[in-house]
Amino acid sequence: MTSTPDRCPDCDIRLNALCAGIGDNALSALSAIGRRRRIGAGQVLVWAGDANLLCANLVSGILKVTASTAGGREQIVGLLFAGDFVGQPFVDETTLTVTALCTSELCLYPRERFERLLTEAPRLGHALLRRTMASLNEARERMLTLGQRSAPERVAAFLLNLADRTPDAPTRFEIPISRGDMADFLGMTIETVSRQLFHLKAMGVIALARGGRHVIVVDRVALEHAADRGSGRLHAA
Amino acid sequence: MTSTPDRCPDCDIRLNALCAGIGDNALSALSAIGRRRRIGAGQVLVWAGDANLLCANLVSGILKVTASTAGGREQIVGLLFAGDFVGQPFVDETTLTVTALCTSELCLYPRERFERLLTEAPRLGHALLRRTMASLNEARERMLTLGQRSAPERVAAFLLNLADRTPDAPTRFEIPISRGDMADFLGMTIETVSRQLFHLKAMGVIALARGGRHVIVVDRVALEHAADRGSGRLHAA
DNA sequence: CGGGATGTTGATGGCAGTCAAGCTCGGTGG
DNA sequence: CCACCGAGCTTGACTGCCATCAACATCCCG
Numbered sequence: 001m002t003s004t005p006d007r008c009p010d011c012d013i014r015l016n017a018l019c020a021g022i023g024d025n026a027l028s029a030l031s032a033i034g035r036r037r038r039i040g041a042g043q044v045l046v047w048a049g050d051a052n053l054l055c056a057n058l059v060s061g062i063l064k065v066t067a068s069t070a071g072g073r074e075q076i077v078g079l080l081f082a083g084d085f086v087g088q089p090f091v092d093e094t095t096l097t098v099t100a101l102c103t104s105e106l107c108l109y110p111r112e113r114f115e116r117l118l119t120e121a122p123r124l125g126h127a128l129l130r131r132t133m134a135s136l137n138e139a140r141e142r143m144l145t146l147g148q149r150s151a152p153e154r155v156a157a158f159l160l161n162l163a164d165r166t167p168d169a170p171t172r173f174e175i176p177i178s179r180g181d182m183a184d185f186l187g188m189t190i191e192t193v194s195r196q197l198f199h200l201k202a203m204g205v206i207a208l209a210r211g212g213r214h215v216i217v218v219d220r221v222a223l224e225h226a227a228d229r230g231s232g233r234l235h236a237a
Numbered sequence: 238m239t240s241t242p243d244r245c246p247d248c249d250i251r252l253n254a255l256c257a258g259i260g261d262n263a264l265s266a267l268s269a270i271g272r273r274r275r276i277g278a279g280q281v282l283v284w285a286g287d288a289n290l291l292c293a294n295l296v297s298g299i300l301k302v303t304a305s306t307a308g309g310r311e312q313i314v315g316l317l318f319a320g321d322f323v324g325q326p327f328v329d330e331t332t333l334t335v336t337a338l339c340t341s342e343l344c345l346y347p348r349e350r351f352e353r354l355l356t357e358a359p360r361l362g363h364a365l366l367r368r369t370m371a372s373l374n375e376a377r378e379r380m381l382t383l384g385q386r387s388a389p390e391r392v393a394a395f396l397l398n399l400a401d402r403t404p405d406a407p408t409r410f411e412i413p414i415s416r417g418d419m420a421d422f423l424g425m426t427i428e429t430v431s432r433q434l435f436h437l438k439a440m441g442v443i444a445l446a447r448g449g450r451h452v453i454v455v456d457r458v459a460l461e462h463a464a465d466r467g468s469g470r471l472h473a474a
Numbered sequence: 475c476g477g478g479a480t481g482t483t484g485a486t487g488g489c490a491g492t493c494a495a496g497c498t499c500g501g502t503g504g
Numbered sequence: 505c506c507a508c509c510g511a512g513c514t515t516g517a518c519t520g521c522c523a524t525c526a527a528c529a530t531c532c533c534g
Contacts, residue, residue: 069465074385077377077381088374095374125362140314144306148312179512179513192490430481435482448481
């Protein structure tokens with residue numbers, strides 16, 4: 001028996017993941033096809049180009065979803081946190097690579113069985129639709145950033161996003177990813193990321209600690225201003 | 238009577254839009270809440286920031302979906318063609334502007350009623366989920382382009398996409414949007430788009446006609462090569 | 475045929491990428 | 505406890521791509 005159906009009730013993400021509010025039948029069906037797996041930092045869960053066999057819920061940890069060009073440049077197209085859904089239903093060959101940024105725990109589902117469940121359990125499909133819509137909106141917001149915003153704007157907006165992700169302590173937080181990943185996420189280079197952070201620090205907008213990983217927002221208004229217009233931008237008409 | 242239920246059978250997009258394969262009950266329910274509307278080129282269907290009242294199927298024409306910065310710069314986050322779904326279910330205030338690029342015909346649904354239908358008609362929800370997943374994959378592909386690809390790569394890839402969209406005549410096609418929209422789509426300026434097209438033309442990869450709107454692909458292999466690596470790029474390791 | 479919108483071409487400059495050292499910090503072993 | 509080591513990060517110098525500004529050409533429509 002790969003699944004212990006009664007592990008769900010005390011699962012950390014029971015209430016905010018896909019499994020929430022889908023009804024008892026769907027939940028036990030989902031539980032029946034799921035199995036837990038833990039993967040270490042840097043390990044790859046799915047390679048782009050592989051047969052698409054897996055979907056999952058991320059129980060704990062952080063994953064990056066990346067696309068890359070023929071030339072080897074990499075773009076992080078999504079960061080996944082505890083409770084997020086992982087995978088590309090309805091696609092036969094994956095186009096994206098999924099990598100753990102830190103030790104992460106997953107609840108894995110065979111893709112085909114998960115898809116079958118989607119047709120059988122409408123509320124599960126509905127819950128996934130909501131999540132997918134939200135991901136799409138997020139992706140579109142990021143298209144705006146990648147297409148139109150300057151380097152200072154990108155970094156400032158990124159920090160604001162992180163700050164808002166920590167509702168209890170919005171002025172002190174940890175950057176959960178390396179400079180390199182930050183660069184891949186924002187569509188720029190490590191050096192430029194570093195310089196922009198330094199610039200914000202020099203302006204007294206933020207302070208950095210713990211090897212640049214810990215951020216203290218000193219002047220939130222200035223940070224918001226930087227996110228909207230960048231430093232070297234023309235004023236709006 | 239705003240709806241004529243029997244208009245569906247001879248609708249142009251009956252077979253490839255959301256309405257396909259959702260069952261007769263769902264179809265007539267959808268038909269019952271839908272009403273046709275025609276909008277002219279340049280007209281705005283939805284403004285970002287408005288109350289989110291509408292969803293729709295695009296029956297004919299082309300729509301652009303745009304996001305814009307506080308400074309007024311605009312990014313096209315999606316282009317919609319006949320059969321595509323329009324709107325953001327589950328969101329109360331729109332963040333995106335939807336504009337017709339040419340005279341377009343829509344089948345409009347009040348958002349709330351459409352959402353209710355989603356819970357009542359599982360196959361409709363499932364069909365929308367598939368479409369949304371596809372849109373998300375497309376959005377991610379575009380994030381890669383906007384974040385990592387050079388100007389020559391972007392333009393070449395864009396032309397290839399258009400070519401592949403016309404299965405019957407993949408070497409001769411019309412660019413359905415203006416240079417300005419192309420620039421907003423690709424995250425660059427009108428001038429750069431123009432120059433890249435000229436460059437491809439000068440290299441003998443494409444030919445242009447009808448005021449630069451009509452494209453003939455002369456050397457497909459070269460175009461694919463340009464899309465992967467750009468002209469001025471370092472060779473892959 | 476005229477005028478406005480759309481697209482092209484040219485000159486210039488700034489932003490961010492590239493290449494190359496140096497630095498910091500956390501971990502390890504002496 | 506301290507010296508060493510290496511990965512990750514910072515800083516500097518330089519280059520090049522692409523945005524910007526500005527004319528000019530072309531197309532389309534009345």
